[in-house]
Amino acid sequence: MPKALSDQDCEALGEKILDFLSMADEAGKTYDPRIVKLQRAYDTFEPGSNTTDVLAECVAAAAAFRPAWGAELSAIIAINIRRHNYPTSFQVAARNKAQADVATAAALPLAGSLGPVPAWTCPGAGTLAHPAHRAPVNAASIDHVVPVVDHWNSAGRFTDKATRAAWCHDTLNHVTLCGPCNSAKSAAATYIIVTGPNYSN
Structure with a gap:
């Protein structure tokens, strides 16, 4: 599966997911099935494997626990899809x-x-x-x-x-x-x- 984002963009997204996992841990939600699912999705989020199906899985898992988290990840991805896949200036x-x-x-x-x-x-x-x-x-x-x-x-x-x-x-x-x-x-x-x-x- 191809990557629609640059490796740098994926790293930034991975850091945001890690922030969410830390917040869930601090709230005592580590074993919540939805957080377990997000953790599993994050575990596949390694350099070279940040494909679009993995990104979609991370967004779905984050949104299942807290819709605002899914919306935040989606917004980051949208900005970077635009920047990484289309020209940034006009001829x-x-x-x-x-x-x-x-x-x-x-x-x-x-x-x-x-x-x-x-x-x-x-x-x-x-x-x-x-x-x-x-x-x-x-x-x-x-x-x-x-x-x-x-x-x-x-x-x-x-x-x-x-x-x-x-x-x-x-x-x-x-x-x-x-x-x-x-x-x-x-x-x-x-x-x-x-x-x-x-x-x-």
């Missing part, structure tokens, strides 16, 4: 498209402490809390129309890194948003941990 074509989007959607300047600030009309995240609005030009960011988490869950975890990179850089799947709207779209991201056939990194 020139994507940045040029974002600049063109901002120029096309130029808006009346916003008031700033040092005078008027150049602005553009962010299209918003498609929710009542994040409608279209004026935003500072320097707040523009590139977002994926189909979120990275959706691509990972449906296709990315079954493909190689080059294929995932090509999808990530495809400007047809890019939209320019302000930072808050960009963040709002991915707030509830849940990455499937286990990879499938043809996955490589």
